[in-house]
Amino acid sequence: MRDPVRDGDPVRCGSVSGVGDARGRTGPLAGLRVLEVGHILAGPYATMLLADLGAEVTKVEPPGGDLSRQVSDAYFASLNRGKRSVRLDLTTPAGQARLHDMARDAHALLVNLKPSAIRRLGLTYEALAPVNDRLVCVAVTGYGLDGADEPAFDYAIQAATGVAALTGDPEGPPQLPGYSAADNSAGLTAALGLLAQVHSGRGGQVEVTLRDVMLSQLNYRASAWLNEGTAPQRRAGGAHSYYVPAQLFPTADGHLALFITHDTFWRAFATEADVDQPAFATMAERSARREEVVAAVTKALSADTALGWEARLRPLGVAAAAVRTLPEALAADPSVIVQAGRFRLIGSPIRVAGHTPSYADPPRLGEHEEAT
Template sequence: MTAGPLAGIRILEVGHILAGPYATMLLADLGAEVTKIEPPTGDLSRQVSDAYFASLNRGKRSICLDLTTDDGMRRLGELAAESHALLVNLKPSAIRKFGLTYDALRRWNDKIVCVAITGYGLDGGDDPAFDYVVQAQTGVASLTGDPDGPPMLPGYSAADNSTGMTAALGLLAQIVSGRGGQVDVSLRDVMLSQLNYRASAYLNEGTEPRRMPNGAHSYYVPAQLFPTAEGTLALFVTHDGFWRIFAAEAGIDGFPTMAERAQRRDEVLAVVTEVLSRDTAAGWEARLRPLGVPAAAVRSLPDALDATPEMVVTAGDFRLVGSPIRVLGYEPQYGPPPKLGEYTDATVTVGPA
C-alpha cells in the first residue's frame, strides 16, 4: 500500500478541545506522525466524553509533560529537535510562557515550523475567543437565521473547524518552503476571510449585509430552502442553464435571466414555492438531480451518515467520520485515540506510533 503523502513528517501538538486537535488529526490521517503533548490533567476534551475526544484525536500518540517545570521544558526542546512542526492552540500569554513559539524553540531546531492558533492573533491579547463568541463578533451570527428572528449559530463548531483547516494549510505551506518560522492563525481572521463576498460587497459597493428568509443567497434566485408537500428542499439555481432545466421540469414560464430573477425575487419565490408544494422534498430531489439541477432534501445527520457509509471508519473502538481528503492509491490507517500519556516514558525521538 502507498505511504501517506505526509509519511515521515513529525508534528507536535499542544492544545485543547477542537481547532488545534482537528488540524493535527487531518494531518495524521494523511500519514503524519502526531505527538500530542498534554498536561497531567489531559486535554480538556477528555472531560467531555470519550467519543468527543476520539473524533478529534484518532491516530495520535500522547505524552504528558508539565511545561511549568524545567524538566518539562527540556523534554519539549528535545522533542522539537526531532520534529518538523509544532501546532498549539492556547491563549497568547500561555504560548509565550511555555516557550511554544519559533523564537523560543529555534535554538533546538531552526527548521521547525511553529503554528499558533489563537482568538485574535499572537499579538491580539488574551480575551476569551471561543467558537460561538467569535461567530458573534465577526458578523456570522448576525447573518444567520430568518430576518424576523434572532441571530442564530450553525449546528456545529464552524469557527473552530475552519480555523483548524486553515492552520493545517499554513503549517504545510511553511514546511514546503523549507524554512522554519512562526505561523499565526486566528479564529477572528479566519471567519472574516470566510465572509469573502459579503465583506467585498460592503467594502466596495456599500451593500449592507442582511439576513434573507429561508437562508436565501444574497445574489442567486432561487437559491434557498423551500417547503414542499413533505419535508424541506434545498434548491440552488446559480445560472440560467440550471433555471431553464428546472423551469421546464417544474412547468414554470418566464424569468429567463439571472438579472431578472434577482430583480423580481419575490415573484420568482412565490411561483417556485407554489410549484414545489406539489411534490415531496424526496420526490423533487429524485426528479432534479438526474437533470443536473443542484437540489437536495434536508436530511438529519443520522440519515446523511446512513446514505454515505463509505465515510464512516473504525478507529480502535470508535466509529468516526473519515478524512475528507482522498489521495489516489493511499488508504488512511485510522488508529485509535491515545490514552493519556501512553508514550510519556518512551524514548525522546518521535517515530512511528
C-alpha cells in the first residue's frame, strides 16, 4: 500500500481539500500516524495539536493509564481530545512486541518520560530503528536524554532557567506565571521538531528539553547579557526591557496593559491621554527617562477605567488591553471555545484555510485496543 507520507513529497500527509486517511480523518496531516508514550502535559499537548490537524494519534498508556486521568476528566480532555488509546505494559515482552508491531506502521513516536525510562523501555530511535528505520522518535525531557533524571516539572524549570526570577514585583519575591508555560512551550516545540524530521523523509532521533525551550524564549534577555553584559532586571508592572511605556498600569478601575513601541504610537497615545509628548518624543528618550515617563502615564491613566482606555486607544492603533480574568476573556471571545464530544474546550490555535478540525471526545482507557 502506498504511504501518503513516505512516498513522494513526505510533508504531504493529507490535503486541506478534504482528502482523508483510511480511518476517515481529514486535514493537512491526514495520513500521519503518531504514537504517544507519556503523561500529564508536554507530550500529550504536542500530539493533540497534531491530531487537531488530522494526524492519527494513538496514546500508548500503561495499564493504569496516563497520570492526567487521575487529575480530572476535564483536565485529561484538555490534552487528549480526538486520540486513540491502547494499554500496554512496556515492561513485559508481550508489551514490547505489541509496541514494535505498532511502530512498524507509524511515522513518529513522541515520548515524554525520564531519560532512564525512555531508554529502559526501548523508546529511542536506536532501539526502534531495527523495527522501522524511518520512524521519527521525539524525546521530550527536562535536560536531555544524556542528562540526569533530575526532577523536571514545569515550575522547577521556570525557576532553574531565570523565568521566575524575572516575574513579579521587583521589591517582592520571584513569582510564577500561573500556568504551565514550560510544558506548553515544550509541547509546541516538540510538534515542530517532529514535523520537521518527518518532512525530511528520514527516521531519526529528535530531542526537545524543557530547559532549552525556556532559555530560548528568553532570547533577547540572554543576548543582552551575553553580548552587552546587561543583566536582566525585574521591573514593576512587568515592564519591558527596551520599550517605554510597555507594562501594566493602574487606572481609575482595573489595570491596563499598555505596549508602546514606535514614536507614532506614542504621539497617538499622548494626544488622547493629554500627556506632554514632546518631552518624550523618541523611543530613546523614553527609555532613558523611564521613571518620568511611567509617572506621567500613571497619572494620565488615572482619569479613566481600564475598559475605558482600551475602547479609546485601540481605534488609534495603540496596543492596550484591560486585564481580564480567564472567564472574562472567554466571555469576550467565545469563538475560541469548541465542543469536543461532551467537553467544551479551547480549540486549536492553528487555523488552516479549508480545514475545520473535527473535535472528538478524549479516548477511554484502552478504547481502541481491538482496532489496532
